[in-house]
Amino acid sequence: MNHRHSVRRFLPTPVPLQTVRHILRVASRAPSGNNIQPWRVHAVAGEVRQALCRDILQAAREAAEQHRSEYDYYPSQWVEPYLERRRKNGFALYEVLGIERNDRERRERQMLRNYSFFDAPVGLLVSLDRRLNTGSYMDVGMFIQNILIAARGQGLHTCAQAAFAPFHAVVRRHLPLREEDVLLCGIALGYEDVQAPENRLLTERQQVEEFAVFHGFGEAAQDSR
Numbered sequence: 752m753n754h755r756h757s758v759r760r761f762l763p764t765p766v767p768l769q770t771v772r773h774i775l776r777v778a779s780r781a782p783s784g785n786n787i788q789p790w791r792v793h794a795v796a797g798e799v800r801q802a803l804c805r806d807i808l809q810a811a812r813e814a815a816e817q818h819r820s821e822y823d824y825y826p827s828q829w830v831e832p833y834l835e836r837r838r839k840n841g842f843a844l845y846e847v848l849g850i851e852r853n854d855r856e857r858r859e860r861q862m863l864r865n866y867s868f869f870d871a872p873v874g875l876l877v878s879l880d881r882r883l884n885t886g887s888y889m890d891v892g893m894f895i896q897n898i899l900i901a902a903r904g905q906g907l908h909t910c911a912q913a914a915f916a917p918f919h920a921v922v923r924r925h926l927p928l929r930e931e932d933v934l935l936c937g938i939a940l941g942y943e944d945v946q947a948p949e950n951r952l953l954t955e956r957q958q959v960e961e962f963a964v965f966h967g968f969g970e971a972a973q974d975s976r
């Protein structure tokens with residue numbers, strides 16, 4: 752877990768199909784309520800990936816406002832402390848890339864790199880059956896995290912990408928997503944370009960004491976810092 756981070760520039764080195772299969776197989780050991788295993792994945796590489804990326808990129812450039820995610824990942828109204836963390840995260844990425852805060856064009860260009868899976872040779876598109884309920888989002892989240900961790904076991908890196916969610920209609924033109932599938936996110940999968948500045952971004956986390964409260968542990972819980 753300490754060796755996973757979001758990679759936003761990949762090498763063109765291909766990832767063998769058997770490695771992708773292996774990652775998905777072990778990731779599917781994720782728990783799910785009643786073992787219903789609600790996740791579905793379309794893995795894309797080669798020409799399929801290229802054609803998909805080309806069309807989504809075009810849609811994102813020319814008519815992004817016409818595309819809407821089928822689920823709400825973020826609130827419509829941000830509140831603290833999340834607003835501040837979100838801002839900090841965005842600015843930190845632009846800073847490592849040397850993009851000025853008011854350089855809208857370069858920010859936009861960087862954002863659009865999502866739709867080439869940040870050059871990763873493999874893209875995964877993860878969906879969930881809309882007839883299920885909100886609990887299943889937890890299950891798919893665990894499955895997704897397993898993919899990210901299993902990738903590290905194969906020397907690979909990843910970036911989860913909710914940026915794909917609004918473009919489900921474009922994805923449907925390329926892949927047989929079922930009527931009931933809600934596109935949750937993409938995942939870029941490949942080898943990290945270790946020279947790339949954007950991959951040097953190290954994100955912070957809250958201290959355990961800031962998000963967890965310990966009860967009934969006795970004295971030791973008070974001076975655990």
Ligand SMILES: Cc1cc2nc3c(=O)[nH]c(=O)nc-3n(C[C@H](O)[C@H](O)[C@H](O)COP(=O)(O)O)c2cc1C
Pocket residue numbers: 755756757758759840865910911912913914915936954
């Ligand atoms: C479900 C999910 C969706 C995400 N979507 C995007 C995305 O569309 N584009 C992107 O660049 N990063 C995306 N991220 C990456 C987060 O920005 C990143 O996980 C966070 O800043 C923490 O950094 P780390 O992954 O390097 O630890 C996503 C992460 C998750 C878990």
